[in-house]
Amino acid sequence: MKDHRVTTENQYTLAEEDYIKAIYHICQQSQEAQTNDIADRLHTKPASVSDMLKKLADKKVLNYIKYRGVTLTEEGMKAALNLVRKHRLWEVFLVEKLNFSWDEVHEVAEQLEHIDSALLIERLDAFLGFPKFDPHGDPIPNEKGEFVVKPHIPLGEMEIGVTGKVLAVQDISASFLQYLNKVGIYIGAKVSILDKIDYDGSLEVKLDEQKTILVSKEVAKNIFVGE
Amino acid sequence: MKDHRVTTENQYTLAEEDYIKAIYHICQQSQEAQTNDIADRLHTKPASVSDMLKKLADKKVLNYIKYRGVTLTEEGMKAALNLVRKHRLWEVFLVEKLNFSWDEVHEVAEQLEHIDSALLIERLDAFLGFPKFDPHGDPIPNEKGEFVVKPHIPLGEMEIGVTGKVLAVQDISASFLQYLNKVGIYIGAKVSILDKIDYDGSLEVKLDEQKTILVSKEVAKNIFVGE
DNA sequence: TAAATTTTTTAGACAAAACTAAAAAATACT
DNA sequence: AGTATTTTTTAGTTTTGTCTAAAAAATTTA
Structure with a gap:
């Protein structure tokens, strides 16, 4: 065999x-x-x-x-x-x-x-x-x-005010995905950038037109948005 | 690894x-x-x-x-x-x-x-x-x-006149199972022995109270009935 | 560009799981 | 019981995929 x-x-x-x-x-x-x-x-x-x-x-x-x-x-x-x-x-x-x-x-x-x-x-x-x-x-x-290839960009590169959908994640480690679960980010979630913090590159993100969360630039790099 | x-x-x-x-x-x-x-x-x-x-x-x-x-x-x-x-x-x-x-x-x-x-x-x-x-x-x-163990006996050992159900097959080779498909035998089928042919040990079997089929003793050995 | 560093390859070993051929044990047969 | 046969084990290889240590090539740095 x-x-x-x-x-x-x-x-x-x-x-x-x-x-x-x-x-x-x-x-x-x-x-x-x-x-x-x-x-x-x-x-x-x-x-x-x-x-x-x-x-x-x-x-x-x-x-x-x-x-x-x-x-x-x-x-x-x-x-x-x-x-x-x-x-x-x-x-x-x-x-x-x-x-x-x-x-x-x-x-x-x-x-x-x-x-x-x-x-x-x-x-x-x-x-x-x-x-x-x-x-x-x-x-x-x-x-x-x-x-199928859907056009998408990293969350961090989205312009302020524009609304998009989370299309994919690049890091599929359990720890990253569990973090996303915790803050409420999932595939298909509606997102827009409210503000970019110059100091550390973190982002203020509006999620599903409800809550506002803060994500680090490391996290933002691994989330792709589009549509 | x-x-x-x-x-x-x-x-x-x-x-x-x-x-x-x-x-x-x-x-x-x-x-x-x-x-x-x-x-x-x-x-x-x-x-x-x-x-x-x-x-x-x-x-x-x-x-x-x-x-x-x-x-x-x-x-x-x-x-x-x-x-x-x-x-x-x-x-x-x-x-x-x-x-x-x-x-x-x-x-x-x-x-x-x-x-x-x-x-x-x-x-x-x-x-x-x-x-x-x-x-x-x-x-x-x-x-x-x-x-779970359901009491069962080979088809060949069932008495004439008694009705039972096919509970399991012993041979799971594709060729055997395809033969069963062809003659219409499946798990749960209702069966009874109409006659046993002395000459070659083959059996006349009533299937689902409908058709009558003839199965060899080799086939009968690999079909278990009970209930 | 020459030296230092990093990256990649080679050489030689090893473990798992298979094989063939031969030896040893168990079983069957007069 | 003693011989023949069958079954099982041992001994020695082979293949796949791994490893360490050392050599060679490529890249970076001074």
Whole structure:
């Protein structure tokens, strides 16, 4: 047994899938994924990453030139988008059907995304009503890897007086999401900036036309608004 | 990373879990699990099984005396029942919520049973309405490992004239289940024996007070009836 | 641009879980 | 009981994915 997914559908091992997804996410932010960044993300050592990069390059999953970063090939991108699709669909399932809170879903979805059954994902997608966004506001690719992009900017860059909606969060750590729960910020919440405090960059935010809250610039950086 | 389930809930690797479940199922039928039987069930070689038995005995999961078969300890039984519980709950989910047919669920459930999250299973159980039996009629243990036992006998041992219900099937291979679909046998179907053919041991069976079908003794052996 | 620092790779080991081939124990058969 | 057969275990490899330590390349800094 290569790994525990004995169906013949999947071409990659569990570890390979983890690397592919990590590289995808890093490339979303910075063009090329560096060895150290991958190691950090996977809680592994740079030496281990080097080994795996060689292996994945042999398999035509990524473009690799020694000492330069890596990017995904079309093949690799397809695999990554499928993993992202599975991860986000499972997150929707956990929140919508099993009453998980948005700060509880990530770890479980990290496991569920490796389940290898195209039929399962097809049926799950239908069962959930073909959702376009996950509980953190991130888009869910369809089976072809296509996804909806809603224009959005960080909360901190919104102009005073303009009203928008919270569309997504960038930090999906439990501690950040629990903080958002506490102050009442959620995906879809109506927000506008009342004032920007020069001293520390914090923001006075009107929430759902009701209460006014103060958020730090660190928090504001991780909230995206639009519409 | 030991395996890909990074939560701290689970004590066993994926491979160990496979062995524990295989040993559980073998012991259901024959008291002690023999090395060769385990190898057959896991599509592995007896030498590999010997290695693993030693390891699992060290971990106090099973009682092992060289050249004798093995049995699960209380610890091992607890782990096995939890795996069985997870497997069968996922099977119910696939059939009830995702419209899988009962011949399509086993392989996917074999993967899903390894997902390591007590919260997930608790919530899934509630979402499904705390089912007591899986799509093949097998009982689902609760979180303490307890399960309902309905008295049942093989179809072949039912007396002529007596009416019963199909409670479970013993063979859950796709080919067997697809055959049952074809002839119209399902869990809950009303059955009675009209006649037993001496020549080959086959049975004339009245199904749902409607049609009459003929089933071989091999088929009859794998269908359990009761109530 | 040369030295210092950081990043990445190589070399060599290790653990888990599988395998083959051969030895040892248990069981079955005259 | 003694031989033959089957079952199980041991011994020695292999593969995957990890690690540490050291070497090499790239980048930053003076």
